[in-house]
Amino acid sequence: MTDDPNRQTPYTGTAAAASAPPPVAPRPPAQGDRTRLAILLMCATSLIFAIQDGLSRVLAQSYPTELIVMFRYWAFALFVIALVSRQPGGLRRAIRTKRPLTQILRGIILVAEMLVIVEAFVRLGLVETHAVFAAYPLLIAALSGPILREKVGWRRWAAIGIGFLGILVILDPGGGVLQPQALLPFVAALMFALYGLLTRHVARDDPSMVSFFWTGTAGAVAITLVAIGQFQWLAPTDWIWMGILCLCGITSHYLLIRAYELAEASALQPFAYTQLVWVSIIGVMVFGEVLRPNVIVGVLIVVSASLFTLWRARVRAH
Incomplete structure (x- = not known):
């Protein structure tokens, strides 16, 4: 799955043709227009992510999960190399990192997360997997203190606690049907949170182009x-x-990059949760999954708590 909760604004570079006359600078789009376009791109990306998850589940039912992820990563690595090679400095600049071990660790963690979550798709279905995985912003907030030495106030700790209660509602441990495999999406969310925190850590020394390159190639x-x-x-x-x-x-990765070029991640993250709607539709309509009441209630709790922690982080940042 997929995908980075703390992705930075990607690297872009354009050059006018040498023979072209000096262009008249167009009026830059208003910030409101940029944000609206970014939101549309984020919603489109979330739809494509949901389709990816459905396709991953279909293929992983017939082939080893590792094989499916390997093919996906080969395509992703080619995309990363092609994109990075067009940026200033090209591949030579992208390879140079001040934190090579951390960058490699990021790539390995993201691969492991993808293996776990695809396995969860097969064993639990799309709906319940994403219902629990939606808690990853809470895990990022909880782990940002011990890992990045960031201060987490009591309001965010309260939201984190409420969010974990929502996970318990989803898992329904008192229902007598909780299996160890039900913890797979939580493990995936934990690994994705670690990946996001390490991304923020390396961002102190490496530009986003470098991190993007190492994510694809190391993985x-x-x-x-x-x-x-x-x-x-x-x-x-x-x-x-x-x-x-x-x-x-x-x-989806290209659209995500474009979205984060146009607006801040904090403004777009709430719309990433539209993926929950799409995977629910695909899960129910295509795979015959059941949308249980406790899952709906639990998701509402988790998403509300996650959005609150994101809002508090934005308030503190400003």
Whole structure:
């Protein structure tokens, strides 16, 4: 899944043709227009992420999860290399990092998170997996103190506690059906939170271009070492699904980059939760999943608590 809660504004670079006359600078779009466009891009990205998750579940039911993730990462790494090579300094600049071990660790954690969450899709379904995974902003807030030495006030701690109660409502431990596999999405959320915190940590020394490059390449190398022994050819139809999955991955990352170029992450994060709506529709309509009342209530609690922690972090930042 996918994907970075603390992604920075990506690196962009443009150059006018040497033979072109000096252009008349267009009037920059109003900030409100930029933000509205960014919100639309974020909503589109969330829809594509949901489609990716559905395709991942379909393929992982027939093939090893490691194989599916490896193919996805190969496509992602090619996209990263192609994108970074077009930026000022190109690949030579992107390789230079002041924190190589941390960058590699980030890539490995993100690969591990993807393995766990795809496995959760197969075992639990899309709806319940994303219901628990939605708590990752709470985990980021809880871990930012011990890892980044950031101060977490009592209001955010209260929201974190309420959010964890929401997770318990989703898991329904008193219902007698709680299985160890039900903790898979929580483990994935924990790893994604660690990845996000490490991203903020390396951002103190490395520009976003460098972090983006290492995310794709280190992850691709790590999953290849793990999964290459399970390599097998997919059925002809499944190659089509895999191609669509990889294309969705490239498109969603590009749209996400564009969205964060236009607006701050804090303004866009609430709209990332539209993915919960899309995965619920796909889970129910395509896979026949059941939207249990406790899951709906738990999701409302978790999302509300997460949005509050994001709002408090924004208030403190300003």
